Amino acid sequence: MIVSPKAKYLYIGRDGRDAVWSAFNHLANFKPEVFDIFNNTPGRVGPQLKPPSESVHEFYREWFAWDGYPLWPFWSNVRSWWNLRHLPNVMLIHFNDMKRDLAGSVKQIADFLGVHLDEATMAKVVEHWDEKGVRGAVPRTPSCYSLMTCQTPFMPSPMASPGFVSLMKK
Known part of the structure; x- marks a missing residue:
């Protein structure tokens, strides 16, 4: 990977289990024209993007077995940024740390x-990105996404579910 010393790089990592859950939700709700845009982009490389199977369990197992397939090589992406973490112009932060201490994370970034x-700007940034603040201003449902349908309800992150392990064993 080529890294310019003139740029600053912020890598926000996410638990792979949350990433695959989010990927399934998005792919299951994309309108057909989204797949057309992705698949017919000039110069596109890689396999065609298509709706996931109806089984979230199958999608989950394939995603882990094939390193983030069909979207991106998840583990090698994480590894590549981890290997650059010592550079002064690279910052790694975990999404869960941001959720746990948003104000501290915004200050760190x-x-x-x-x-x-300043205090007023900091408060506005935190309020904007605070999950509860965003939910209060904009409904966080698939209907608010212009490229998505409402055919499949978004499932909450499996990490928030006490039955996650038993669900994924099915």
Whole structure:
């Protein structure tokens, strides 16, 4: 990977189990024209993007077995940024850490980017990205996405579900 010393890179990592759950939700809800756009983009490489099988369990197992298939090579992507973490212009942060301490994470990111946020701006940024604040302003349902249908309800992250392990064994 070529990394410019003139740029700053922020990599937000996510638990693979949450990433695959989100991928299934998005693919299951994309309108047909989205697949057409992806698959007919000039210069596209890789396999065609298609709706997932109806079985979330099958999709989950394939995604892990094939390193993020059909979207991107998840594990090698994480590894490539992990290997660059020592560079002064690369910052890695985990999505769960951001959820746990959003204000602290925004401050950490701003400091890394060399951006000063006064108290009022910091409060606005945190409010904008705070899950509850966003939910209050914009309904977080598939209907708010112009490229998605509402045919398949979004399932919550499996990591929030106590029955996750038993569900995935099916």
